Amino acid sequence: MATQSQFPLSTRVIAAFDFDGTLTQRDTFVPFLAHLSWVRLAAALLRSSPALAGYALRLRSNEDAKMALCRHALRGRSRADLARVARAWVHTIPLRPALVRRLRWHQQRGDHCVLVSASPDVYLEDVARLLGFDDLICTRMQVDAQGRLTGDFDGHNCWGPEKIRRLVERFGAPDQYELYAYGDSRGDQWLIDAAQHAWYRGQAVKP
Known part of the structure; x- marks a missing residue:
């Protein structure tokens, strides 16, 4: 995958795809945690329930609630072990054929295709x-010197305004290219608002 410095200046079209619910038929983060351990997920949901309830009541941010769950569900897990699990697990994710066809259409045209998601890098x-x-x-998980997740994010949760901020940070403002958003x-x-x-x-x- 390209980095900012590798982004081809001749590319005039960027196609930005959300993942959960857009390319997929359902959320993937909680199922991934369940695949790792139902027992640990259940315990994490219980321990992070005050933050999750606060989010449901709009008293806590999306980022606070998600980080609370990540701390209880992922802290101490080996990044390398998670990568091995993810390589096999991602093939089981149910995708939406129509959106996959749309992705293939962009790829066949030679457009620069970007996955922009609040889900974590550990499987994305x-x-x-x-x-x-x-x-x-995407949301990046912080890793300590021993290669284990701290449970915190490395940066912000890639949700809402953070998605367009990160896109602009990497590629520049959308008026510098043609942006498709899904x-x-x-x-x-x-x-969606920023795209042509x-x-x-x-x-x-926006056809």
Whole structure:
């Protein structure tokens, strides 16, 4: 996958795809945690329930609630072990054929395809390789000197305005290229608003 310095200046089109609910038929983060350990997930949900309830009541941010769950579910896990699990697990994720066809259309045209998701890098790196994305922008998990997850994020949760901020940081403002955006939830709205062409829940809202 390309880095900012490797982004070809001749590329005039970027296609930015959300993952959960857009390319997939359901959320993937909680199922990934369940695949790792149902017991640990259940304990993590219980211990992070105050933060999750606060988010549901709009008293806590999306980022606070998600980080609380990550701390209880992933802290201390080996990054290398998670990568091995993810390589096998990502093949089981149910995808939306129509959106995969749309991705292939962009790839056949030679557009620069970017996966932009709030889901974590611990499995999205493998998803991006599997689907042939040129770039990945996502929530990054912090890793300590021993190669274990701390449970905290390395940067911010890649949701809402953070998605477009990170896209602009990497590629520049959308008026410098033609942006296609694909999303399905409130967290994608900033990306949808910035794009010249956009699809929301499979429907063209900016043809």
